[in-house]
Amino acid sequence: MHPVRPHAKHAKHLLLTALFSAILSACGGGNDEASPPPPMPDVPADPTLADCFGLTAGTAYTMTDPDGGSTAGKVLVVNETFDGTARNGLVEFAGATDTRSAVTYWSPESNGIRFWGELDYDETGTAQTKVVHSAEFLLPLTLQVGQSTVLKYTDTSQQLTGAQAGQTDTQALAQQWTFQAFDTVTLGGKTFTNTCRMQVIDAMSSEDGPTTLWFAKGFGVIHVRHTNSAGQVVEESTLNAVTAQP
Structure with missing residues (x-):
């Protein structure tokens, strides 16, 4: 990310103006009625990792069935309380229903993309x-x-319902994340520019192959591909329709 330094730019502009005035003075002056120079074109900012992981609450879309079925699953970006603080999260629903199946929370912070946790839901x-x-x-x-x-971290899991409600367990985990590319992809009739293609693999086991995810600004995950250790695709899901975009 390139920092913006408005004072430095302003100083440079004044220096160029003074230099230009000196040249005109040496040449006997300039034409007061001369047209101002055309405005400089806007230069697009370079894409950043943080852009890809920003979530816009209210965005909704559907994803194809990872098992190849015909029922698309609903996805919704929310801002809601998790672990005592309002967080942005990505909710997955059971197929085309309004029944939650899981929600994952993350946010871009000053030093990185912070993954906060998740909730898993039963069939009800x-x-x-x-x-x-x-x-x-x-x-x-x-x-x-x-x-x-x-990334080496610890998960603390708590049972919220049933006979084991209140029970907690901890697990040490390690994942290798590879930033593969900025991709432009068209899914569900919408073109997503500069999505971040990330490959994730369990750093503690070689039994499973990597998972590749495409993160898009405002949306979250719009394409996910699971492969086995032989490199064969075993599951894949892609965005196939945008249903709400604030």
């Missing part, structure tokens, strides 16, 4: 498990295309 839409990630589950903003990082 009742939250049954809460998972809170430790502070180490932080994807650094300094990660560049082509680079990898290993």
Whole structure:
């Protein structure tokens, strides 16, 4: 990310103006009625990792069935309380119903993409498990295309319902995240520019293959592909329709 330095730019502009005035003075002056120079064209800002992970509450879309079925699953971006604080999250629903199946919370912070945790729901839409990630589950903003990082963190899982309600368990985890590319993709009739293609693999086991995810600004995950250790695609889901975009 390139910092904006308005005072430095203004100083440079004044320096150029003074230089230009000196040249005109040496040439005997200038034409007071001369047309002002045309405005400089806007230069698009470089895409950033943080852009891809920003979520816009109210955005909604559907994803194809990862098992190849015909029922698309609903997805909604929310801002709601998780672990005592309002967080942006990505809610997945059971197929085309309004019954929640899972929600994952994350946000771009000053030093990285912070993954906060998730809630899993039973078939009735009742939250049954809460998972809170430790502070180490932080994807650094300094990660560049082509680079990898290993995130070592701890999950604390709490049972919310049933006979084991209140029981907690902890688990140490490690994932390798690789920032593969900025991609422009067209899905569901919409073109998404500069999506972040991330490859994630369990750094503690070689049994499973990597998962590739495409993150789009405002939307979250719009394409996900799971492969086995042999590189074969075992599950894949893509955005196939945008239903709400604030």
